[in-house]
Amino acid sequence: xxxxxxxxxxxxxxxxxxxxxxxxxxxxxxxxxxxxxxxxxxxxxxxxxxxxxxxxxxxxxxxxxxxxxxxxxxxxxxxxxxxxxxxxxxxxxxxxxxxxxxxxxxxxxxxxxxxxxxxxxxxxxxxxxxxxxxxxxxxxxxxxxxxxxxxxxxxxxxxxxxxxxxxxxxxxxxxxxxxxxxxxxxxxxxxxxxxxxxxxxxxx
Amino acid sequence: xxxxxxxxxxxxxxxxxxxxxxxxxxxxxxxxxxxxxxxxxxxxxxxxxxxxxxxxxxxxxxxxxxxxxxxxxxxxxxxxxxxxxxxxxxxxxxxxxxxxxxxxxxxxxxxxxxxxxxxxxxxxxxxxxxxxxxxxxxxxxxxxxxxxxxxxxxxxxxxxxxxxxxxxxxxxxxxxxxxxxxxxxxxxxxxxxxxxxxxxxxxxxxxxx
Amino acid sequence: xxxxxxxxxxxxxxxxxxxxxxxxxxxxxxxxxxxxxxxxxxxxxxxxxxxxxxxxxxxxxxxxxxxxxxxxxxxxxxxxxxxxxxxxxxxxxxxxxxxxxxxxxxxxxxxxxxxxxxxxxxxxxxxxxxxxxxxxxxxxxxxxxxxxxxxxxxxxxxxxxxxxxxxxxxxxxxxxxxxxxxxxxxxxxxxxxxxxxxxxxxxxxxxxxxxxxxxxxxxx
Numbered sequence: 001x002x003x004x005x006x007x008x009x010x011x012x013x014x015x016x017x018x019x020x021x022x023x024x025x026x027x028x029x030x031x032x033x034x035x036x037x038x039x040x041x042x043x044x045x046x047x048x049x050x051x052x053x054x055x056x057x058x059x060x061x062x063x064x065x066x067x068x069x070x071x072x073x074x075x076x077x078x079x080x081x082x083x084x085x086x087x088x089x090x091x092x093x094x095x096x097x098x099x100x101x102x103x104x105x106x107x108x109x110x111x112x113x114x115x116x117x118x119x120x121x122x123x124x125x126x127x128x129x130x131x132x133x134x135x136x137x138x139x140x141x142x143x144x145x146x147x148x149x150x151x152x153x154x155x156x157x158x159x160x161x162x163x164x165x166x167x168x169x170x171x172x173x174x175x176x177x178x179x180x181x182x183x184x185x186x187x188x189x190x191x192x193x194x195x196x197x198x199x200x201x202x203x204x
Numbered sequence: 205x206x207x208x209x210x211x212x213x214x215x216x217x218x219x220x221x222x223x224x225x226x227x228x229x230x231x232x233x234x235x236x237x238x239x240x241x242x243x244x245x246x247x248x249x250x251x252x253x254x255x256x257x258x259x260x261x262x263x264x265x266x267x268x269x270x271x272x273x274x275x276x277x278x279x280x281x282x283x284x285x286x287x288x289x290x291x292x293x294x295x296x297x298x299x300x301x302x303x304x305x306x307x308x309x310x311x312x313x314x315x316x317x318x319x320x321x322x323x324x325x326x327x328x329x330x331x332x333x334x335x336x337x338x339x340x341x342x343x344x345x346x347x348x349x350x351x352x353x354x355x356x357x358x359x360x361x362x363x364x365x366x367x368x369x370x371x372x373x374x375x376x377x378x379x380x381x382x383x384x385x386x387x388x389x390x391x392x393x394x395x396x397x398x399x400x401x402x403x404x405x406x407x408x409x410x411x412x413x
Numbered sequence: 414x415x416x417x418x419x420x421x422x423x424x425x426x427x428x429x430x431x432x433x434x435x436x437x438x439x440x441x442x443x444x445x446x447x448x449x450x451x452x453x454x455x456x457x458x459x460x461x462x463x464x465x466x467x468x469x470x471x472x473x474x475x476x477x478x479x480x481x482x483x484x485x486x487x488x489x490x491x492x493x494x495x496x497x498x499x500x501x502x503x504x505x506x507x508x509x510x511x512x513x514x515x516x517x518x519x520x521x522x523x524x525x526x527x528x529x530x531x532x533x534x535x536x537x538x539x540x541x542x543x544x545x546x547x548x549x550x551x552x553x554x555x556x557x558x559x560x561x562x563x564x565x566x567x568x569x570x571x572x573x574x575x576x577x578x579x580x581x582x583x584x585x586x587x588x589x590x591x592x593x594x595x596x597x598x599x600x601x602x603x604x605x606x607x608x609x610x611x612x613x614x615x616x617x618x619x620x621x622x623x624x625x626x627x628x629x630x631x632x633x
Contacts, residue, residue: 037236039243040265041290041372044334051354066237083582084243084264087235110602113283116275116610117268118589118596119581138372182582186597198602201618262557263580271590275609309441 021160029155035071036064039078042105045138046077054141068094079107080121092128093176098168103130106137126191286373294327297377304379316381414527428456446531458551469520472552477562478515512539547573565590
């Protein structure tokens with residue numbers, strides 16, 4: 001990349017030098033449009049983050065789009081139940097690339113306080129890839145802002161070309177994931193193994 | 205033999221010419237759309253913009269609190285009651301505490317009773333301002349009343365946080381009283397906020413009328 | 414509001430052949446309930462709603478309960494021959510109650526502002542699809558709640574206008590709130606398990622390699 005001190009010198013002269021990647025990522029990260037997708041209590045904290053006290057609009061999340069076709073961030077806020085899971089995957093499939101998912105709250109990360117349940121999906125990352133996780137029940141609005149900034153940092157670091165190219169630019173990454181079907185006892189399949197990589201826990 | 209069910213009145217055709225009326229359009233207003241509060245699906249049969257039939261579909265947020273309650277203690281179920289209706293967590297706690305106190309015959313001291321009522325009424329304030337905000341944004345005012353309502357709500361949530369440690373899921377009531385006594389200065393701040401509330405209502409009314 | 418014994422007496426008088434029972438509730442709450450039989454449940458419910466002194470027209474809650482088979486031990490004083498002398502000694506007798514499912518209705522009166530009266534209906538056994546008469550035509554607010562009991566317990570309400578699953582999806586076949594329900598096994602990732610969850614999570618742990626030094630540990 002361009003040397004920072006050279007950039008600074010040129011800027012003082014009124015010449016702005018940038019690269020395609022920086023410009024592209026800067027535009028994307030400062031105008032992330034979230035999908036208006038609140039499931040349960042965390043949705044209220046999400047709305048409170050978008051309200052006047054902890055303003056999400058100053059980070060670019062100005063409009064919450066109701067339609068997935070116009071959004072590029074899905075904040076899964078609230079408990080994901082097994083009945084709702086196919087609809088979430090369908091919504092994710094309908095979002096255009098590049099798209100990101102923030103898993104907000106304990107319930108969306110791993111089932112949360114309702115983990116021992118027959119209708120609770122133990123984490124939305126069983127079916128769709130998640131970029132940022134926010135723990136908390138519910139997480140404070142500052143935590144959501146922090147996650148938003150983490151996501152912005154992540155977008156900033158995505159490269160457009162080369163070996164470490166961003167995932168959505170590679171040819172063979174899927175942008176749609178299979179929708180689980182309702183089975184007799186559980187969702188079928190119970191998890192999408194291409195996406196769900198729980199860390200192996202070594203125990204005695 | 206059936207109970208008297210109210211007759212659904214036939215509403216007159218409004219603003220539609222007669223040859224357009226007649227066919228019902230079935231729309232599944234699915235679990236995610238701008239006016240669902242929480243996930244709730246409605247299969248509606250529309251005639252123009254008039255809803256003729258509606259079949260609700262539930263279950264998208266069935267979190268089986270009852271099944272979890274089989275394995276927790278009585279007190280262990282208390283945080284789950286917060287999350288049943290997440291706008292008014294203190295009153296949910298109070299209802300559960302009341303039922304257990306009735307089961308076990310526990311007496312509540314007077315100060316705790318007063319505290320409970322004060323917190324429940326503050327919760328009612330929180331709940332109903334949010335109601336105003338959401339109602340108006342459903343009716344088309346697209347978020348501005350919501351911002352005002354939430355600004356007011358944040359003041360009361362500050363009170364809750366200084367008292368119980370959490371803005372929304374307070375988990376404050378216990379069987380036989382409340383969890384912790386008021387911190388210093390809480391009562392004065394609560395009085396100030398409640399006294400300033402009618403001014404907010406006037407401002408709100410001016411905004412929407 | 415009159416006591417539950419009076420209600421029982423008047424209901425049995427009004428509907429011929431009805432057999433009601435009072436299920437006692439010892440303890441500080443003191444809310445006994447009326448147990449109805451299947452054939453006359455609908456008539457008794459109509460009586461409760463229409464009777465001018467009671468006017469119980471608001472059904473606020475309908476829940477299901479699953480009772481497994483249980484044996485109750487009672488200490489009973491029995492006259493027995495001990496060494497040739499008739500004495501009264503205490504003996505522990507066991508009574509076996511087979512399991513059943515129950516639907517419990519809490520009904521209030523808006524007109525007279527009294528209540529609640531707790532009404533129970535019991536099935537004969539715990540089979541799936543055990544039938545019970547539906548009280549939805551009497552109290553409309555029971556409609557969704559009886560659907561919920563059907564969904565979670567498996568009680569089939571006869572006379573219900575629209576009996577189908579409400580909370581779980583339609584293809585679901587189990588009845589989750591029954592005590593013998595076993596939930597599906599998705600315990601792959603459990604960071605802090607204990608007790609039963611630990612047992613279930615252990616099924617997913619990687620098997621211990623054969624020779625990792627543990628075989629040399631001795632119990633101290």
